[in-house]
Amino acid sequence: MIEILWFLVDSMLVLLLLALAWTTCSSRDVMRAVTLFIAMGLLLAIIWARLKAPDLALAEAIIGAGVSGALLLSAISDYPSTAITSHRSPLMHGIINTFTLALTILMSWAVWHGLNMSDGVRLSEQVSSQIPVSGVSNPVTAVLLNFRAYDTLLELAVVLTAVLAVLILNDKRADSAASSPLLRGMTRWLVPLLVVTSGYLLWVGAHAPGGAFQAGAMLAAAMILLQLAYPSIHRGFNLYLLRVLLVAGIFTFVLVGLWMMSANDDFLAYTPAWAGTLILIIETAATISIAAALTLAYIGGRPTGWETGDHVITGKEDAG
Amino acid sequence: MISTQLLYSLAGVGLFAIGLRATLLHHLLLPRLLALNVCGAGVFLIFIAVAYAGIEGMADPVPHALVLTGIVVAVSATAMALALGRRLESKESETMKSEAMKDE
Amino acid sequence: MISASASTSILTIALLFALIILLLSLFIGLIRAWLGPSVEDRFSAVLLIGTGGVAILMILAIVLQIPALYDVALVLALLAVVGTVALTQSETTHD
């Protein structure tokens, strides 16, 4: 009985997901596509929760539903036409459809075959045997910042490269119109709440789902909300500080790595006794860098006065 | 448990296929980016479905960490692609303006 | 002992039924997102998915015994606002 009900729940989730994906991809209007895409992000967060991946559910709820939705929506105004039309010929249409169908069948067979093969050595056993020396008790954080710290270092580099490209390519978008007083009122109590939640996610990441990425994206969402409610707030940014914050994560990471190399002969090989503290230090710096990067990506380019550094001082303190 | 894994993996394959088809069909940047993101979500779903170990069991944390990295990289790549598209759009409108000037 | 586990499984079955009904209600809401006709109609469907998602996450937290899902529900409640604000503040009005 319970199995059948679970199966029903699973099939409804899958059906909803596929329907949303299909309508997102076949929309004739950009606004409709983006709205459905945000709905798909919300649904994906539920699916990660169902598949017992709460870390991912957190990240998807923040990034999929909040940050990337806001990014795409602000980008809509960059394009003069929002009607989606396909310029492919009927023949090309047929070729693409056949190709996709063939690929789908091939991949389905591969997945079916792969899942029916005998279980090899699962990495999860190795991970859980090494958790006690990792300095944290949340396995995902242990993998990200201890066992596979290289990956995370390079990931921060990828984020930095992407935001550098954004900064090189464009000036920031024109300020949008003023917002409603109710929104500004809500922002005043919601933003502190978002910042506190971000700190909570950073702290809790050591022993429960959470961590630097979720916390950083949360902080970025707070900045995006501020930007939406007070469109001219970016004029108050301290641009020197912003530059420092942008590279703080990767700088701290490399510094810790080199320090540990002098002690343990290996880059990023933490001394187990200090591992917990070191991971928290790295995560704090990474949180701030990710938040700064995503905020700049949302603004869409260089803030006013980025090259010269003399920005318009409005008396507002920099928040991030 | 295997049926749950199979169901979600096949859904991931379906998601990937839907995204791929739309990426190939559209020619505007924004819908293409959306479609590519749908593709990525399909890949993530296959990873997490394979990591799943039943209602009672503990899921494998390694794919979770990989996909977490993937989500952050995907959003950065999207931001970069949007910036490229915006630059392209402004260059195009500039060219169109200067051509219109020449015609007059 | 036996009666305790029996009542747990009855509870699980009831909560799974609740999940199915919630998903059904999301599905009905999504039809509105597909039909439109105006942008605002789609937004209200997204709002419904946000609230319904919070309810689903709460129930999943009990059924799967993962208390961390309350955090996800909290984050979803917070971020649904950011998403809606981004949607309503965006400039385009055509559909």
Added chain:
Amino acid sequence: MIDSLAVLAVFFGLFFFLSGSIGLLRLPDVFSRLHALAKADNIGLAFVTLGIILLEPSLLNDIKLVIIWLLIMAASAVSSHLVARRALRGERDDD
């Protein structure tokens, strides 16, 4: 006993969710649809939260659940306002 009370509360909340989404589908314009949505947001989620609080033993998580509910209440009020404002603006543009 507590379990059955909790399930009762959850299903009572689900009734509002289901009627909210049916309202979203059936009602004629954006503003009445938003009104239907508010029922799901406020009363529906309130009873689901109540049911989950009865099932959740940890006091800390109970507090978290109450915070989520309060957040959703505030968020739904603001979001509905923003969506309705946008819809009104669009109507004025058409004239």
